[in-house]
Amino acid sequence: MKKTLSYLIVAALFIWPATHMALSKKYGFSSWRLGGFGMYATPHPDHPFTGILVILDRTEGGEPSWDSFRRVPILLGGSERSDFFQYYSSLEIWLSPPSASLPEALSLGSVEELRRLRSLAKSIRHIRRTEDVRGLAEILDRRFSDSPNNSLFIILWTRRLDLKGLLYTEGDLYHYRNDSLTKRGRVSSRDQRLPDFLRSL
């Protein structure tokens, strides 16, 4: 019994790390989590270059118009360490058209919602990514429930360093409309349209 148990533990010490490595790679959850041995193989879960970029398009459906967005620095507050986010999270909100009142709307958010946003920001690169995006979309959608034809475009950014060009960002683009969240593919700072958009900010 004792011998069998010891063999089982030793086997687990080899089988689980290998399994964890494959699952982490395939499903994109952090290699820092769930008992693998791959710390430092991916950025730390609280890595400041992992964040959410929210693009709110209040126009009638369609793709986001990249030229018309502007940054609303209410959550960053000019710093990577905001009052609400007591750690590096880089949750940023971008808004179109510029006349929209997202700062005012969010500043009226309840403490509970702010806590949830904080949790969402922290949970990036953790598991349950799609659910987190949906949660964020639902919060923002409620904020704008009085404005018809809301359409949220959310980019889950991973800001990375690239030894070829220093700054490299890539992310999953989600579209939230009529309580439905759809993944619309990946976007990258290497896209033709994105560098111009970022430079114009």
Added chain:
Amino acid sequence: MAGVAALFAALILASKPRLYRLGFLIFLGFSAHHIFRTFPYTINHMFLETVFIAVLVLFPARETTDSGEALVDGTATRILQIGILAVWFFSGVQKIVQGYYLSGEMFAFQTLFQPDGDLALALRKGFAFLSRYFETPFARTALPIAVPELFQNAHLAFSGVEKAYFMAPAWLIVIAEVFLPVAFLRRSLRNFAVTALVGCQMLVGWMASEYDFSLTGLAILFSFFPDRCRQTYPALAIAALGYFIFESVGRG
């Protein structure tokens, strides 16, 4: 405070030949509670330490026969030794699979963006020297770069020597992580592998500021040296205490 007192009590119990399993059982309770409290965001280390402590509880170091003769059982030590070699090996393999570490990105991040920490400060000194010596654009860039200023710095690119500065230590560490546990399998290289791993454990512990796990790792690695099986248990108790104090108090 009550938690720290319980940990000290566990340490005292763990040092008593007849009661040490109870001490480790308390440690096990703490780690299980921490995993439950933080799941699914539990950092890998807590799972690993929990398995190690569970091994110490399941396989006692001393057993007394019917004739009263005390026996030393090295089962737990052997499992922990295999465990620490697996940790090093898979840690290296996963870094190769994911690419982030191997590309030097981890060191580049620490250098350019990490606001504090021993490793970041040390890396920045060397990087600043290189940048000035080779007159790269980074020589005129204030470090660390703040996140909001990232887009303004998108034009910056590393020179070859700066890339090498980030990639060389990453490759050396990954090679050591994969090679040393494999080298251990060869009897003639065993002493070299263990000695090198002790050095790597201290180096990596400093680099990552993971002093807590380093204690555990070193305690297990020292057990590879002959006739040290019994000493491993109190050493691990001290390591476990250090770990929980760091984890519970130091990190909130």
